[in-house]
Amino acid sequence: MFIQTFKSEGLSHLSYLIGNNGQAAVIDPRRDCEVYAEAAAVEGCRITHIFETHRNEDLVSGAPILAQLTGATVFHGPNAAADVRYAKTTRENDEFRFGNLQLRVLETPGHTDDSLSFVLYDTEFGDDAVAVFTGDTLFIGDVGRTDFYPERAEEVAGLLYDSLQKLLDLGDQTLIYPAHGAGSVCGDNMADREFSSIGYERRNNPMLKIRSRQEFISRKVQEHHYQPPYFREMERLNLVGSPAASPLLTPAALSPAAFKDLPDQTVTIDVRGISSFLGAHIPDSLALPTPMIPAFAGWFLNPDDKLVLVAASASEAELAARHLARIGFDRVLGYLAPDMPQWAAMAEPFRAITVIDLEEFKKRRASPPENWSLLDVRGKGEVEETPVDQAIHHYTGHLAEEASELDPERHYTILCGSGARAAIAASVLMRRGFRNVDVFLGSVGALMADG
Known part of the structure; x- marks a missing residue:
């Protein structure tokens, strides 16, 4: 039996590969999903199941793409706003076996109506839960946000409280594997680590220390979270299924002449560090340092925008394109890696701040x-x-x-x-x-x- 964690930097998204006896499952895969097939092959396993803890708002799910690559079946929870077209519905107490590894489904609504948690058991060593994959219901040091249904604010906060009690009932020995870590927009106060247990969170997570259901509801409805405009597009793509992410290879390198010939509507994104941007940048470019793309690109870009990157290197351009692809921005026409003194020596315009x-x-x-x-x-x-x-x-x-x-x-x-x-x-x-x-x-x- 093995559990392998995959972290998508910037988004602080956590996904998992679990397996035993030649079979493997992936929980909450990201869009650039070749990594799961490669890791499963190393373990001598074939991916047969894909599980989603909920319909994500902050990233594009890789579940439909991974299903096409591997032939695996995707499972999603009930009560989504509409049917998730690429998935079968799984419900409370459904069980899935992989050798002596068993996953049991818990319905844990609150963050979203379709939220699930997946409880892992080792059938050869006792009846207690070994671990639980909590999605956005329970984090390390925090719990999920409940602001996606403003007209039902108190109701969904109460649903989250009830779901957390179900998780607490699994026992203190149960390890926690959430869908996000510190830095994610899905929570405010997550601890800067990716592992914990029910027992530790019961004693140290401030939200789990609240014993009154009504007090918990009051705390949650008073929270303030930002919702970038791109969240709506993520919800749509994660309902119908996104196409494979195309810009995973390094975007085409552009010469200054090719850069100047791009269409006028092209949005220029400077993905270099802020010191480079402040010192000298191409006029009208948008500063989005590569590590900050997941948090802020969705505020300023539209899904149909044609994009060109200003990067320090090919590797930086490739990473920036991956970050953009994970949140649904695919139309990267290429990248320019200008030497700004040389750019200025060519009598090209630049700005500084x-x-x-x-x-x-x-x-x-x-x-x-x-x-x-x-x-x-x-x-x-x-x-x-x-x-x-x-x-x-x-x-x-x-x-x-x-x-x-x-x-x-x-x-x-x-x-x-x-x-x-x-x-x-x-x-x-x-x-x-x-x-x-x-x-x-x-x-x-x-x-x-x-x-």
Whole structure:
């Protein structure tokens, strides 16, 4: 018997390959799913089953693609908004055997109506559960969000509470394998580790310490989560089944001449680190450093957008394309890896963004320049926890639609937690005609370090 974990960085998505006696199953596969077939082959197993814990909102499921590759059957839970076309429905107490490995289905709604957990047993060594794959119902240090049904807010929060009691009843010895780790948009307070047990979470998970069902409901309905626009497209694709992800190979390398010949509607995404972008970038490009693509691309891009990447290398372009493919953005026309001094020497245009340090920030706050505003682009919870005096707040993801509320003639200094989101925000504003923007590099991190 084996369990192998696969982590998709950026999304903090966790998927699993389990197997025994020549058969294997995959739980919550990602879209670039060749890794599961390769790992199963190493273990001498054939993938025969694919299980989904729920219809994901933040990534494209690889289940229908993996089913085509392997001939495996996909199983999904009941009570989805509509039938998942590529899957069979599995329900409470259904059992699946792989040698002495047994999976039993638990219906655990709350995060979504179709949420399932899969309980693993070793039939040769006792009757107790060995592990449970909890999807987005129970995380390490947190529990699933319940804001996808706002008109039923209290009801679904109560459903999640009931589902968590079912998981707790499995016993303290049961290991927990969730669908996401720290950094995922599916929870706020996850621990920075990918393993735990029911017993440990019972004693240490703040949400599991709440014994009153009504208190739990009250806490959940007061939470605030952001829902990027691309979530709706993910839900659609994960209902009908997505096509195979096409841009998994390195996108085509483009010469400067080929880059300039691209259609006018092409969106240029600079996936280099923020220091490179701030120092010199191609005009009207959107800053989306590769590790931040999963969190923010869905706020600023449309599924039909034609994309071109500005990357430091072929490997960076390939990783960026994988991140984009995992959330449904496939139309990458190629990448440009410019040497910016050489680019400038060719009389090609470029832009730079001024950065300020802590001392300059203090001076501006003490004696604000004329026509100056401080713009905080952190999340609502961060702003409430550590507010910054004099700052106006517009969340990074909302800035594209809320830019009309700002004055392009004003001078904006942008801050976030460290400066990375501020760089993204600066690029969003510059694409909309704002020219007098700069970034407080270090941002709240620098303020906290300074006491």
